[in-house]
Amino acid sequence: MAKSYLEITQDGLWKNNPALVQLLGLCPLLAVTGTVVNAIGLGLATMLVLTGSNIAVSLIRNFVPESVRLPAFVMIIASFVTCAELLMQAYTYELYEILGIFIPLIVTNCSILGRADAFASKNPILPSALDGFMMGLGFTLVLMLLGGIRELIGQGTLFTGMDLLFGEAAKSWQLTVFEDYPNFLFAVLPPGAFVGMGFIIALKNIIDNRMKRSAETKKEAVTTGSKRVRVTGTIS
Amino acid sequence: MALLQITSPHLRGKNRTASVMQWVLLATLPGFVALTWFFGWGVLINVVWASLLALVSEAAIVKLRKRPVMFYLGDYSAVVTAVLLGLALPPFAPWWVTMVGILFAIVISKQLYGGLGSNPFNPAMVGYALLLVSFPVEMTTHWATPSSLTELPDFLSTLQYIFGGGNLNIDGVTMATPLDTYKHQIDVLTREEVSQLPIFGQHVALGWEWVNLGFLAGGLLLIWRKIITWHIPLSMLAALAVCSLVLGWDPDRYTPVSIHLLSGATMLGAFFIATDPVTAATSRLGKLYYGAGIGILIYIIRTWGSYPDAVAFSVLLMNFAAPFLDYYTKPRTYGHRKAHRGIKKSD
Numbered sequence: 001m002a003k004s005y006l007e008i009t010q011d012g013l014w015k016n017n018p019a020l021v022q023l024l025g026l027c028p029l030l031a032v033t034g035t036v037v038n039a040i041g042l043g044l045a046t047m048l049v050l051t052g053s054n055i056a057v058s059l060i061r062n063f064v065p066e067s068v069r070l071p072a073f074v075m076i077i078a079s080f081v082t083c084a085e086l087l088m089q090a091y092t093y094e095l096y097e098i099l100g101i102f103i104p105l106i107v108t109n110c111s112i113l114g115r116a117d118a119f120a121s122k123n124p125i126l127p128s129a130l131d132g133f134m135m136g137l138g139f140t141l142v143l144m145l146l147g148g149i150r151e152l153i154g155q156g157t158l159f160t161g162m163d164l165l166f167g168e169a170a171k172s173w174q175l176t177v178f179e180d181y182p183n184f185l186f187a188v189l190p191p192g193a194f195v196g197m198g199f200i201i202a203l204k205n206i207i208d209n210r211m212k213r214s215a216e217t218k219k220e221a222v223t224t225g226s227k228r229v230r231v232t233g234t235i236s
Numbered sequence: 237m238a239l240l241q242i243t244s245p246h247l248r249g250k251n252r253t254a255s256v257m258q259w260v261l262l263a264t265l266p267g268f269v270a271l272t273w274f275f276g277w278g279v280l281i282n283v284v285w286a287s288l289l290a291l292v293s294e295a296a297i298v299k300l301r302k303r304p305v306m307f308y309l310g311d312y313s314a315v316v317t318a319v320l321l322g323l324a325l326p327p328f329a330p331w332w333v334t335m336v337g338i339l340f341a342i343v344i345s346k347q348l349y350g351g352l353g354s355n356p357f358n359p360a361m362v363g364y365a366l367l368l369v370s371f372p373v374e375m376t377t378h379w380a381t382p383s384s385l386t387e388l389p390d391f392l393s394t395l396q397y398i399f400g401g402g403n404l405n406i407d408g409v410t411m412a413t414p415l416d417t418y419k420h421q422i423d424v425l426t427r428e429e430v431s432q433l434p435i436f437g438q439h440v441a442l443g444w445e446w447v448n449l450g451f452l453a454g455g456l457l458l459i460w461r462k463i464i465t466w467h468i469p470l471s472m473l474a475a476l477a478v479c480s481l482v483l484g485w486d487p488d489r490y491t492p493v494s495i496h497l498l499s500g501a502t503m504l505g506a507f508f509i510a511t512d513p514v515t516a517a518t519s520r521l522g523k524l525y526y527g528a529g530i531g532i533l534i535y536i537i538r539t540w541g542s543y544p545d546a547v548a549f550s551v552l553l554m555n556f557a558a559p560f561l562d563y564y565t566k567p568r569t570y571g572h573r574k575a576h577r578g579i580k581k582s583d
Contacts, residue, residue, distance in 0.1 A: 184336070186370040195344065 002123070005130055012134025019142035019197075020204050024111035028102045029143060030193040034154065037161045039147030041095045043140025045084040045103060047133065050112050052080040054132030057120040073116040074107070081107045095164040111135065142200065149196050154188035156181025251463075253352070257312035259463050260508065263454035264319055267504060270450040271323060274443030275380040276388035276409075278327025281398055282334055283319055289338040290318035297347040313352045317341055320360040320508060324501060324548070325367075327380040328406060331399050333371055337363035357555045358515045361548040368543060376544055381411045382443035385434055414441035414499045416544040418491045427487045436495075444499035455507025467523035468516060468530075469506040473497065475531025483535070490539060500538075505530070505547035510554075517558045522565035529554045 003011070018024050025046070032038045056076045064072045085103045088096040096103065106112070115135055120128040152158055156178035162170035186192045271279045294314040298305050308314075321337055341363030349355045368375050380388060386409055389397070397406065412420075414435050421430045430436070439445050458464045477493055484490030496502065501509075510516060510530050517526040530550045537546030568575040 182332075182371065182374070184370050185372070186366055189369065191369075 003127065005127070008127060008131050009134050012131060012136075013138045013141070017138040017142065017204075018111035018114075018135050019139050020201055022111060022114070024114055025109040025139065026197075028105060028109060029139075029146065030190055030197065032099055032102050033143055033147040033150055033193055033196075034188055035151045035161060036144060036147045036159050037095065037165055038098060039143035040140065041088070041092065041165055042099055042102060042106075043136070043143040045081075045088060045099075046106055046109060046112070047136025047140055048084050048087075049077065049080040049106055050115060050136040050139075051129055051132040052083070053077045053112055053116055054120040054128040055125055056080075057116045058123060058125045058128035061121045069121060070113075070117070073113060073121075077112050077116065078107050092165055098164070111139065145200060146193065146196050149200075150187045150192055152177060154184050154186075154192065156183075253311040253313065256463055257316050259458065259461055260316050261312065261319060263457045263463075264323065264451070264508065266450035266453045267447055268319075268323060268450075270443075270447040271327075274382045274384075274447065275327045276383060277391045277394040278329075278380060278398060279323065281391075281395055282325050282327065282329060283322035285331060285398075286318035286322035286325075286334050286338050287315050289335055290314040290342055293339055293342045294347070297343050298351075301347065301351075303351070308351065311352065314342060317346070317360045317363075320504075321363050323504060324360070324364050326375060326377075326410075328394070328397060328410060329374055333367055333374050336370070337367045340366050353514055355514055356559075358509060358512050358551055361509060361551045364548040365552055368548065376412075376416075377410060379410055379413050381409055382435070382437070384437075384442065411435065413544055414444055414495060415491065415538060418495055419538075422487075422489065422491070440494045441499035448498045448503040451503035451507060455503065458507060458511075464507065464511040464513075465520075465523065467520055468511050468527035471524045471527030472506045472510055472531040472534075473502070475528040476502065476534055477531075479532055479535035484539065496535070496538070500545045501547040502534070505534070505551065509547060509551055515551075515555045515558060517561040517565070519562055519565045519567050521567070522558070522561040525561050525565065526554055526558060529557060 012018075016022060019026070019029055028042055028046075032042050053073070053076050057073055060072070060076075081104060084106065085096075088099075088103060115132060119131045123131070148158060151160065156176065158175040158177060159173045162173045166173075187196070268279070268283070291309060291314055295305050295309055298308045318338060321341060322334070325334060325337070341359040345357055345362035346352065346355045346359040388394075388409055411417075412435075417433065417435055418430060421433065435442055437443070437445075455464070455469055459466055459469075476496055480491065480493040480496045484492070484496075506527075510527060517523050530547075533550035533553055534546045537543065537549055541549075543549070564577050566575050566577050
């Protein structure tokens, strides 16, 4: 039952990635990934909430009766979301304005309640904290990838407006990949997110299939190599 | 005697996909010629460029899907998609607009769904809708002025402009379409004043009337060749006419029925786009509903929407409904008293 830390990490980042495999939390994923900075902002907030709620749920897991566990989890998640919202309001106000309703909506992100119920309520604190962090990181990475693709295709730039999150110094991070680019509104609008998400999931499946196939061929190579050599009788 | 073990159909028609598609291409010619005559060489350049792109992208994606390339290129379906999209694009659309539209139409909306016969949405219209949403400036302001009102640029300078060069003053040779003009001018002018505007010409809409009559002639050819049936075009045009007569009876406030029927992409949509055998409804009754739905949606979007024309969105919306329509309009099969439609109460 108990998973090793390595397995938890692998699950969060790849095998059971909340965005690519569980397909949870798609609403914010599709709605705010117009640029890399929005994606990072929402990803960090989600990661914070996920880690915090996993720790808290794991702490109270032996004291909350089975029948009321879901309301209790939702209360915990809502408190952490409020923390994240207030923090963003204090330190990154402009980004908070851009992300708008999607920060309070982290409460309804099903991957958070999913991890609380499926993992944190059955495991001790350390694995739960790591699980929350890794799931959040996996979610953030997908958000960033999708945000990068959409920003590149939609506006022809990358990392624009990073100063909203990382201070004035980050203003020069903006890369203008295509000069004089006519904005491709489709990628900026939500339909582009659906298409981009489909391609990312397809890419993951291709990589998985390749890995599976190469693992199989490796296994076969071992069996052919371990044939017993005939050592008795005469060799003609 | 060995029993024949081949499943039906045992009788085969001579029509192949390729010959059907060739007839469709042939039938676009009258409208195509009229478009080129009135709106300049850009139409021809768009269609040729779109066809080239369609063939290349279809070959590439079919190869990627490990299917026989020449077999799929030989059915002309990619060319038909390209010609329909090319005819719908504004004559001065830059080369990359056509390229994005064709790539999206062929690669994403056709081949990613499984190729010809498996695509739920009309590829040409998916491409068009994508372009209209993504590049509103290029798609709505680059429509050419009819050739009798202005000196349209010659072939070479049009070619140069489309492929990003030359010093053509684009504002001098483009203007809004009659549909757009009527809708906006009727707010400030009376019916007589609007119809005096040069863009409406002698009859209905300068140039557009002949383009639409050309597509109508091509469509009648297709009906005569039994490549399409009359159901979808008739119900679509009838629904559009009824809507504009009943809801838009007052030409001082709404676009009149003549402009609805004989300008914009009405006839191209009715005979060539809505009748796509893959994405339309298939039963007779279903086709009538399908066409009527498109006609009503065209009227609604043209009148109360913010886009200049509505054929692409209407066709795509009704493509969504086509399976549903087919499900509830199944014809009676031979030997049964009545048709089995919908969900039975006993289930």
